[in-house]
Ligand code: SAH
């Protein structure tokens with residue numbers, strides 16, 4: 001089958017390009033690698049963002065001169081380490097995590113990666129913790145990556161807790177294309193509604209980008225407009 005042959009050649013080329021980009025632009029250091037092995041040892045699911053996504057978050061944080069970052073969904077701290085490293089010495093990352101077991105792994109990984117001074121994990125259901133963050137707002141960047149069905153509510157909170165010029169990023173907004181089709185799955189429905197809201201809200205400029213390790217999922221990125 002000529003077509004399959006061409007597709008697989010293309011897939012190989014794509015992988016080679018991705019590896020080269022990671023090697024040159026987004027290499028993992030000891031702290032990031034340790035966070036991944038600690039996650040594995042603790043039996044956590046391997047659903048972290050990719051190195052390219054991590055470096056992309058750093059790029060966005062730098063673009064908006066982020067001093068305060070909010071993450072919803074910490075897992076083992078991998079994305080949090082990428083984010084915290086984009087902060088200046090007096091910057092602060094608050095990462096929300098519902099599981100105390102995950103949070104314990106995160107705290108170790110933050111310390112080991114040298115960001116324990118500026119990165120903090122708060123344990124609780126995000127929808128219960130978010131209302132307590134108003135006094136610490138505005139955040140310059142919000143990264144949403146927890147359970148998927150409340151994504152629209154997380155967006156409401158992100159809008160309350162940001163300022164014009166802030167960036168709001170959500171992971172898993174493509175889901176192999178299922179986020180753009182009718183769906184029975186609650187999580188996918190949450191993400192689909194998130195996409196509709198960020199593309200129709202006049203306060204935001206938004207784009208979804210396929211950028212995970214096989215380009216079937218990725219971020220929806222939004223900027224809060226100035227006017
Ligand atoms: N951002 C991480 C991956 C997060 S995985 C990374 O890329 O490294 C999703 C995480 O969200 C899990 O650890 C899960 O326990 C947490 N989570 C799920 N529901 C949540 C909720 N309601 N509030 C806070 N955290 C939640």
Ligand code: DHB
Nearest residue numbers: 047048049145146171172
């Ligand atoms: C899942 C969650 C994620 O945040 C992700 O990036 C990949 C998978 C999941 O719940 O299956």
Ligand code: MG
Nearest residue numbers: 047145171172
């Ligand atoms: Mg995710």
